[in-house]
Amino acid sequence: MVFEAPSWVPKLPFDPPDNIPLYEFIANDKYGRHPVVKSRNPFTCGLTDKTRTYSQIASRREALARAISKRLGWQPNEETEWDKVACMFSFNSIDYSMVASAIHRLNGIVTPANAAYSAQELTHQLKSSGAKVLFLGTAQVQVGLEAAKAAGIPNDKIWLIDLPGYKSPGGFLGIDDLIAEGEKVDKLDELSWTKGQGERQVAFLCYSSGTSGLPKAVMISHRNVIANTMQYVVHESYARKKYGVVTQAALGLLPFSHIYGLVLMAHANTWRGDEVIVLPKYEMPTLLAAIQKHKLEQLYLVPPILISLTRNAEECSKYDLSSVRMVFSGAAPLGEETIADLNAMFPTWRVGQGYGMTETATVAVSSSEHDIMAKSSGSICPATKAKIIGIDGKEVTTYDVPGELWIQTPSAALGYYHNEKATSETFVYDNDGRWVKTGDEAIVTLAPSGNEHVVIVDRIKELIKVKGHQVAPAELEAHLLSHPAVADCAVIQVPDDRAGEVPKAFVVKASAFSNKPEAEVVRAILKHVEEHKAPYKWIKGGIEFIDVIPKSPSGKILRRMLRDKEKAARTKAGPKL
Template identity: 60%
Template structure:
């Protein structure tokens, strides 16, 4: 049984354009963006108030493209996109999206990198993507230099994104330097794309943790981002119109390197004429100050930020947050109890959830302001359809019955770079066409208004989501096995009030370690991870020693049994307290 968006959801007015770049789609009113003269400034720094108008932002994109043309020798209509790849390894700035779009103007590819990466993780992304130059920022410059050196990117191809309160004269060209250089370069020739090129050509290489090994590069096409921008905007506009909202001020705190921030915030908001208040990273007081100062109406967040608000109620009450109308959470489920507590603290805030993946770039379902059902991830966006497959491989045809979610949408991505096996396992075909297997178990139910809603029941892929970051247990397990005190291991997600989920390791030690104290070995293992992995992959859930890792006859780790064991131990500990 195929599920579709509810009847109230507007249909896409036309097929998402498949022959233009994302940047062209964003600035050309013929494709449906809000008229430029009726749009707010798209980018404003939440710390300094520095802002760009729509036309200034577009001009900076063009000037940056001209500078890259001059420095890198890249032509708009020559060579392959894979010969023109830039990596952006930086905190959010008001120039972030202009930098990404500048390489698209040259028919190249951008790969945004997680600023929490260490040098070896960034090196993996640079090498896998084939990046030829690197945009970074002062706080992570040392990491960037180390990774760039490892893959042979020369220092004259490293450029700095300027951050508020981080100014230092260094021998690297800044974004402002490139903009000025671009003013002296002759105009670029127009792109000459063929029909359907935007659907075939990669715009972004976004790295997503899979079920095993290092993160995989998801190939996101121009049309994927264009389609989801249209889908989200049409979906949310229905609820906005009922509230009389034409344009609004949105928070730009979520990392633009993550697909959630990249599409939902950095593309949807400016396209529909909204203003994005950009914050480089989460600092609690700065977050609250920005809401008050800029009268922010719409907050795209992740659950750990809401948890932090609830644990700091006295601080929250010091700020005027009355401008906020709607909160949208994603990247991990928001618990019902947490949602209840937020409503008690800030009763005028409407809170909804959404669901999406890097591979669906991005949103599959979302909560409309007029049909909020606590605990669900809302209804399907325009142009999306899904089906559920049960454990026996049969299609689910009834409400309330769980099954793995398969998605069909114009935003479903092209596949994984240089990984045919993972692509063929994730992107499958049947008589109804091409589907993306999410690995997530969901149910479909009806809201009190009679509209179908998606609820995520379990993650079959076993990904751990820490503050919006995805952690593949298999990657940590492979690293743990390199430690001499680890004979076998398994990593699971455990609940944490601050971070939502954190990794915990179950470890089997070799007989040779039997005389050593458990606490000493655990400390060594935790340190081993901290020295080699990004902070969100650290074993904040701890290390527990076990006689044997439970596995199926085929050798698959039975993580559900380990989760049950952890929950029982926590309950027992709570009872003792």
């Protein structure tokens, strides 16, 4: 059974264009965007209030592209895009999107790198992507230079992106230096694209979060981002019209290097005329101050930050957060308990979730403000289809039956770079066309509104099998977080002679409980689970206290690292007698 967007979701007004680069689609009124003259400034720094207009971004893009062309010999209609790969390794900046569009202006490819990467991780991305140049945030210089050296990128092909609060080291040009150069250079030829080129040409080489094995490079075309921009904006347009929202100020905190921030914040929000208030990294005081000062109406966040807000009610009370209307949580499931805590603290906030992945570039399911169900990720986006494949390999034809979620969408990526095996395993074909096998277990259910909603259970490979029962780590994690002794947590499976597998919890102890005996805290947490969950969901693998839960920048728990830690500990301990 194929599921589609509910009847209230508008259709896309036209097919996503396949013959223009992404930057032209975002900036040109003729392609359906909110009129530029009626739009807010697209990017404003939440720390310094420095802002960029559309005309400034366009002129800076052209000048930067000219300077790069002169220095490297890159021409818009010469060489292939794979000869012109640029890596961006930086916190968010009001110039992040502009730098990317300058590379696209030269018909090149941008590979955004996680700003929290180690030198070794960045080196892997530089080498595997074939990056020829590196744009470094001034906060990332030390790691970036070490990786560039290992990858063979010389210093004269490393340029700096200025970040507030970080000094620029000597000896390197910044993008403003290059823009000044480019303003004195002759104009570039216009891009000469044929029909379909935007659909087959890579715009971004984005690396998956690496929850299993090394991160894989996902090839995302210009049309992929164009399509998802349209899908997300159209999906939200119904509720925005209902609540009288024309344009708004939205939060740009989540990394633009991650597909969630790159598509939704850096592109979709600006295409619909919103202003993105950019913050380089998460610090609670700066986030709360930005909400208050810029009267942010929509927050794009991830579960760890929202959990942090619920644990710091006193700090939150010092700021006026009344402007917030909608909170959109993504990248990992947000527990119903956390949503209830947020609703209690901020009764006027609507807290919804979305679902997507790098391979769907990005959102495929999203909560509309007018139709939120706490446990769900919302309804299917326009021009998107979904189906559930049961453990027997057959297509599920009724509601509330779990299975693997498959997605069909025009934003589905081209595949994995230099990895045909992974591409064929993830991007599959049947009589209904091309699908993305997500690897996530989900159900389709009817919300109280009567609309179909998608509920993500957990990663299929991470589900815990207890005497034939499936236990979702995310469900237990959400419940554990409702206990005052738990500041953060993660749940994995561990082997058990009688049950096959049982859950084990890694817990970061809340500061108020730091001096209490561990055995006492463990008993309290276990009791909390046993009073609310079925016996097969009890934490029979024990509780281990650790200092920090490993996570990706988007907030996804890296359970693989905890499984490796557990396996190493069990190997060291040896077999039980």
